[in-house]
Amino acid sequence: MSLSADYYADKTADRCGGGGGAALAHQRKLIRGLLVWATLLTLGLGASITLHFIHRDSPAPRDERDNVKLLSWRTMNNVFIEGNETLRVMKDGDYFLYLQVTLLPEHKGNHTITLQSKKRKVILNGLIDGSKLSSVFMANSVSLNEGDILNVTCDPGAKIRGSQTETYLGVIKLNST
Template sequence: MMSLSAEYCREKTGGRDGGALAQQNRLIWGLLVWSTLLTLVLAASITVQIIHGASAQVQSQEPRNFRHTQNVTMPINLQPPPNSLVTFQPDWEHIEQVEQLRWKTNLPGFIEGKNQLKIEEDGLYFIYMQVTLDPREPEQNYNVTVQLNNPDELILIAYINRSTLSTGLMGKGTVLTKGNTLRVTCTPKAKIKISAFETYLGVIKL
């Protein structure tokens, strides 16, 4: 009876363990499949969010003036007056050492002249400029100025030291009257680069 009872118990126990193991395996496989599906869904969601975020960032960085311009009406007080911009380019040889900078008019308008630029209209103006020296110039300090000659007034000044060859972009708003003249000088005289993106002068009538 003892041996029969033991054998019977082993059969019963083994049957239960086998069923439990099979059920456990099914649960594990089910969990694996489910976790795989969740991972795929999560990855797809993250990808969509990244793409959408990048697209929104690019759109937010676009200049407002260039987005949906066909549907935007600019307020009248923000529209620049006609012929409000005058630009100049260097009018000297690259090999020259110059002190008083000479200019050639790219966009004519309310300023005339070459060495001294004469204002033809009263108004509020924004003057901007950049001057870049030839890299072979001696290592010393230079002053670049934009000066109003009548009356005598300093409008802009920039310093070029031994560590840089350019004034960088500088600008200032000022009131000018008809008959005023502008003069740009470099002290001491130097060889100044004449490419349009390295040395230039512009005046905007506001």
């Protein structure tokens, strides 16, 4: 059994308070507009995140000396952090710090990698088990104050791989306090 178009027109018009076709068409336009807007925002956010990770030059150690105990860094821009071996925080705020350190494979034994500040003490602490691993990756969010001093140490000293993809320290400022 099939129903006529008149039957559907009568039933839908009753739900919308009579003559609701124009209101329904307007709602459909609004929904389509919102879907297009949400799609554009999602694409823009995806592109922004992709460019952040692809285009970004991460600070890397400057040299590959034997028995490095205090790691050296080359800062790319001095907006939030400046320095080389000791890094000084330029502005108060909440920061996301991420650190990867890779040793040369001939360094057997355990090595402790520590990112610490003078005021907050240990921020990140990781262990490289020389029998299995040659890298450690750590991350943490932390509140830092202007003038706070950060440094990264390796105990005992070892030869660190210096490429930007193997050893790096990243700093993302989340907000101001």
